[in-house]
Amino acid sequence: GEKLSLQQIQELARADPKYQDMTQDEKDELLHALTEYHTLKNVSVCATNSAAARDAQSTLEHVFKILDGLALRTGIYACLFATRGHVYDSSQPFWYRTNNVMDFWEDVMDLKPDEIIRKLEQWACMHGKSxxxxxxxxxxxxxxxxxxxxxxxxxxxxxxxxxxxxxxxxxxxxxxxxxxxxxxxxxxxxxxxxxxxxxxxxxxxxxxxxxxxxxxxxxxxx
Known part of the structure; x- marks a missing residue:
């Protein structure tokens, strides 16, 4: 069915008689069920490779935004490399940086970010062979x-x-x-x-x- 927004869900809950005049125990039970659902969702394996790719991209984009904000507030330097872990996965390799931290890899380690992520992807996909x-x-x-x-x-x-x-x-x-x-x-x-x-x-x-x-x-x- 159609995916509802948070506001629509809240309006439906307010209009539903079974959610009116709930006891504290009933509220605690609902909260516990919601917590269990989120915990299970965070650790559940995606059913398909395409679902895993979408999950990876969405989650990483969220992480990037958090690190961007943290860098603005604190001035930290951070970099992140992420790639698929198996040849059948369709996730694309990502690299992320704050400020000019990637200069470290080129100036000190003599490695370009694209080269690092390419080698990481190869290593991850062939790790079993190694x-x-x-x-x-x-x-x-x-x-x-x-x-x-x-x-x-x-x-x-x-x-x-x-x-x-x-x-x-x-x-x-x-x-x-x-x-x-x-x-x-x-x-x-x-x-x-x-x-x-x-x-x-x-x-x-x-x-x-x-x-x-x-x-x-x-x-x-x-």
Missing amino acids: VVAKKKIQINFVNFEVAIKEKYGIELLGWLESVLFQSPRATTNAEHLRTLHDALKAGTCLWVYMSMQQRMQHVDRLKERRIAGEAVGKPRKK
């Missing part, structure tokens, strides 16, 4: 859902239905090994990095399965 490159990760096929997907945010897509999901070293069927090798080489079976939303959803599913009594590996150590 983690894998720096750590010797042994793929745990037996406890894959927890030891790999939950811990590292890595998923294996396109595994052949005809091939048992296990370490290739444990596969004794030569034809299965050749088929799997061809799929990996062609890119139809590949490793991908899960988005933050996908990781959170995966963790929630693991919790639900454990609550239902299913044995799903051991929860990883924090």
Whole structure:
């Protein structure tokens, strides 16, 4: 439906009989519900990439206005770099500054803001790869859902239905090994990095399965 303004909502509340002559307990209950709603909204994951992009832009613009006002009142110097955290996100990279603080990056660090944000975006989107490159990760096929997907945010897509999901070293069927090798080489079976939303959803599913009594590996150590 149509989104109402704050003034329209206030007028509707004043005209609604159920909001007249409320007790203090009823007012406190409504206030508590509103507080919970705002808290949930602030920490909820956006449903789509486009929604996440709109949220990021709107929130950052609000932050920029706050920092602009703070700089005018106090004379502070501030800079902010923000970028998407996954290749599937559609958020655009932002950089912000008060006064001439960006001169610091160019004069002292010999880096231009556009170069910084570009490198930050690359690092953020490829961060999973750098983690894998720096750590010797042994793929745990037996406890894959927890030891790999939950811990590292890595998923294996396109595994052949005809091939048992296990370490290739444990596969004794030569034809299965050749088929799997061809799929990996062609890119139809590949490793991908899960988005933050996908990781959170995966963790929630693991919790639900454990609550239902299913044995799903051991929860990883924090």
